[in-house]
Amino acid sequence: MFDDQEIISTIEMVKNENLDVRAVTLGINLFDCISHDLTVFKKNIRKKIIGHAATLVETCDQVGEKYGIKVVNKRISISPIALVGASFSSEQMVEIAHELNDIAKIVNIDFIGGFSALVERGIAKGDQALIDAIPEALAGTQRLCASVNVATTKAGINMDAVLIMSRAIKKAAALTADADGLACAKLCVFSNIPQDMPFMAGAYLGVGQADAVINVGVSGPGVVKRAIERNLAQQRLPLGRIAEIIKRTACKVTRVGELIGREVADILKIRFGVVDLSLAPTPTVGDSVGEIFQALGLSHIGVPGSTAALAMLNDAVKKGGAFASSHVGGLSGAFIPVSEDLKIAEAAQKGFLTMEKLEAMTCVCSVGLDMVAVPGNITEQVLAGIIADEMAIGMINAKTTATRIIPVPGKKAGDNVNFGGLLGKASIMDVPHLDLEDIFVEYGGHIPAPIHSLKN
C-alpha cells in the first residue's frame, strides 16, 4: 500500500515533470552475418535485425502503457559496420546504409546506430571505406546514425582520423545544405566511445557483447528540476544537501528505466544489458538540463558557476543511478546538447553560453560538444582543431567525449536553424577565428596516450 505522498509524487513525475524512458535500444550482433558477397550480407542483416526487432516497438508501447511511462524512442544498435562489412568498398557501404535505413522503416524505429568505425590506433581498409561513405550514406538516409571513435585514453588520438572526420563532416553538411546540414546531426566523433550506449547518434553494439541485448537510456531533467525547486521553496539549502536531493531523484528515475527495460527484455527473450543514467533533455519546456541550472540559482547555463554546477549534477546523477542499478553503462551523466535543450539553446542564443565555455563544461559531464550548429564557412582545420581539443579532454580525463557539430552551409553566427523533432532548433554559435588554416591538425600521426602515474 502507498501513502498519499507516494501516490502524488509518482503521478506528478509522469504527469507534470516529463518522466519517461528516453530510449530502449536493442543491440544486435551482426558478426554472424558476415559475407564477402554484398547481396548475401544484406540478406543476412535484414533477416537477423528484423528477426529480433519485429515486435520491439509494439513491446515497448505495451510495457509503457502498463506502467504509464512513455518509452519515447525505440532504437537499434548494431555491430560496427566497418568491422562486419570490412571487405566492402565505400560505394558498397552506401548500399548497406540504405539497406539499414529500409530495415529501420520496416521495424518502425526512428534511428539505427552502428554505421561506425573504431580507428583510435589506425584506419583499416573497412574503416576507410566506411568513413568515405559516411557523407553520402547520411545524406541519403533518414534513420541511420554514424559514429567514429578516433581516440582513447589507452591509445591516444589518431590525428589523421580527426582531420578525415572534419572533412567528412563538412562534406555531409554540404550534401544536406538544403536541410541546414542535417546529416551532421546523425554523426558523432568520439573519444572513449562506450560499447553499450543506448543513445543516438553514437549507439553501436561493441565487440564482446551478447548476440542481442536491451540497453535503456533514462531521462528526467524535469523531475530533477522540480525536486530541487520543491525543496528550495521550503528552505535555503547548502549545495551538499541539494546534491543529495539530485542523487535520490536520479535513483528513482534509474529504477523506472530498469523496470521497463527488464520487462521489455523478458518479453522479447533478450538479455538485459545496462541502464544509461544520463539526464537527456528534449526541446520541450520542463524537460531541460538548462532549467536545472536555473533551479540551482544560475540565471543561465554558461554563466560563471556553470561548470561547478554541472560537475555536481553529473556526479550526483551517477551516484544515485549507481545505487539504483547494478547494471549501469553507456554515458551515464548529464547531457548538454545545445539544440536539443530549450534553455541551453536559449543561453547560447543570448550569448551566455559560448563555444569556449561549452568546451570547458564538457570536462565535467558526459558527451561533449553535442548538437552545436556552427557557421558553414568554418575551415576544416578549425573544425578538426575543435574535434581534437574535445578528444584530448576525453583522453586525458579517461572519460567519454564526443563532438556532434553541424557546420550549416550558407549561414553565419546568430542565424537560426531548425533540425526538427528531438534534434531541436538553435542559433548558430559563434566560433572565434573560424577562418584560420593552421597547420597543426595537418601534421597527422598520433598524439600519444597519456601517462597516468604522474596525474596532476
Add this chain to the structure above:
Amino acid sequence: MNKMIISVLAKDRPGIIASITSDLYELGCNLENVNQMILQNQFAGFFITQVPKSLSCETIRQELSLKEKDHELTIHVRSLEEETPAPVAEKEIFLITTSGPNQKGLVAKLSSIISSFGANIVNLKAVFMGGSNPNENVMSYQVLITKEIDAPAMFAALKEKAKELNLDIRIQHKNIFDVTNKI
C-alpha cells in the same frame, strides 16, 4: 476458541485501542490481527481475535458496549469461519488514479465498472493534494487483476467513463510506485 472480527467506530481520541484491547484481554480473547485508520477525525478499528468457545458474538458485543458505555463507540462483531486458503491465482495490482472536479457518484460510477469486470478493489483512498482547488480531487483505487479478467477492456471502459466525467485518469502497474518510492 472461535474466530471473530470486531469493528469499532468512534470519534478519534487517545486511548481507544488501549481500552478495547484491554477489554478483550479481560474477556480471555487472543488478538490475531489489528488494523486501524483515521478518516478526518473518525477512528475505525478492526480486530480479528480468538474468542473462548463459551462467548457468542452477541455476548462479546454486549460486554464491550458495557465496558465502553461512556465512550460513544459503535461496535459490531461477526463470527469468522476458518477458511481454507484459496489457491494462489496469478494476480497483479494496478493503481487507477483519477483527478479532476469533485462530483457526486464519482466513486460509484468507476467502482461499478471495476466490479462489472470481476476485479477487486483492495484499497481506495481520496488523496489530499494539499491545496484548496476543488478541481484537484484525487482518488486512487488499487485494483487486483487476475488472469481471468479482461484488463484491456476494463481499462478502456474506465478511460471512457473518465472522459465523460471530465477526469484525468492514469492506470499504472503498482511496480512503478514501488520503484519510485521504495528502496
